Amino acid sequence: MKTMLWATLTANGNYAQSGPDNPPKQEALEDFAAQARAAGNFIVGRRTFEGMLASGGGGAFGELDIVVVSSGNPDLPGVKVAASPKEALRYLRERGHRAALLSGGAELHNAFLGQGLVDELVFVIAPTLEGKGLRLLTDTDKYKHQEARLLDFKALGNGVLRLRYGIPGSEQA
Template sequence: MKVILLAAISADGKIAQSVDQNSTDWTSKEDIQFFVKKSKEIGALIMGKTTYGTIGKPLKDRVIYVLSLRPEEETPAEGVRYVGGELVDILAQVEADGFSSVLIAGGASVYSQFLSQGLVDEMFLTVEPYLFGKGIPLVGDMDVVKMMFVDAQQIGQETIVLHYRLK
C-alpha cells in the first residue's frame, strides 16, 4: 500500500486560517485541478472529520475514508466510509477494498499522525502565494521527519508543487 500525503499550503506553511476554512477558498484553480487529477488517479482518500466537513459531500469516482473516534455512530453515504482504530489497520482495510495507493488529504492532525508513525511514502505540497501569519500549520507537534526532494513543478502563474519521498 502506497501512502501519499497531499496538501495545499501557504508560503508560511499553513493549511488554513481557521478550522472552518475550505482550502478552495484560497487556493488556485491549478491546485484544485491537481487535487482532482491526483485523487482520481489514486481513487481512495483518507481524511479527518473536520476536513470532510469542509468538503461536505462525497467526491465523484473516489472513495473517502473519514477518520472517526466512533465510526459506528456516523451516517455513511455513497462513496464515504467512516473508519476508526489504528492507522495501519485502516490502511489494511483500504487495501482489502482493492486500492493499491491512498491519498492522505488532511487535516493537520491526520497529517501528523501518519507522518509520526512513518506511514507516508510520498508527499506533494502545493505552495500558494499567501502568508497567513496565524492559522493551522501543516503538522502539529511531532518528531523531525527527513524527506528526500524529488522535484518541483510550477502549475500556473503562482503555484508550485513540491514532491518529496519519505521512505
C-alpha cells in the first residue's frame, strides 16, 4: 500500500499554523479534499481530527474511510480509531485500499516517518512566513540525510504550490 504524507508548509518550511486569525488557504483545503477523495481515505491524529470537527470540516468527508490514530480510546462515531500507525494501515489495507493519505498533525507524521511507513511526501506550500512552527522529523539516523525524488509539482493558484516527492526505496520512488 502506498502511503502519502500530506502537509501544508509555510514558505520558510514550518507547518502552516491555522486559526481564526489565520485560516488555511482555500487552495490547500481543495487540494486535500481532492487527494482524500482519490485515496478514498485519510489518516489523522486525534487533536487534528477534533480541530476539523470544531471548524465544521469533518462532515465533508462522510463517504471516506477516516482513521484516527490515538493512544487513548476516544469515542469518535463514524471513524475507525487505531492505536498505532501500523494498525491504521492494516485497517485500510483490509478495507481494500491501495493508497493511504496521511493528513496530520506533526506528531503523527513524525511517527509514520520514524517507522519508515511513508512512500511519498506531498507538500502544499503556502506563501506565508511564520516565526515558530512544528517541523517534520529530521533528527533520526534514518533521515539524517536522504534524497527524495521530485515526482511532480503544480501551481494551485494565489501563490500556493504543491510539490510531490518519492522517498527512495518506496513503491513510487
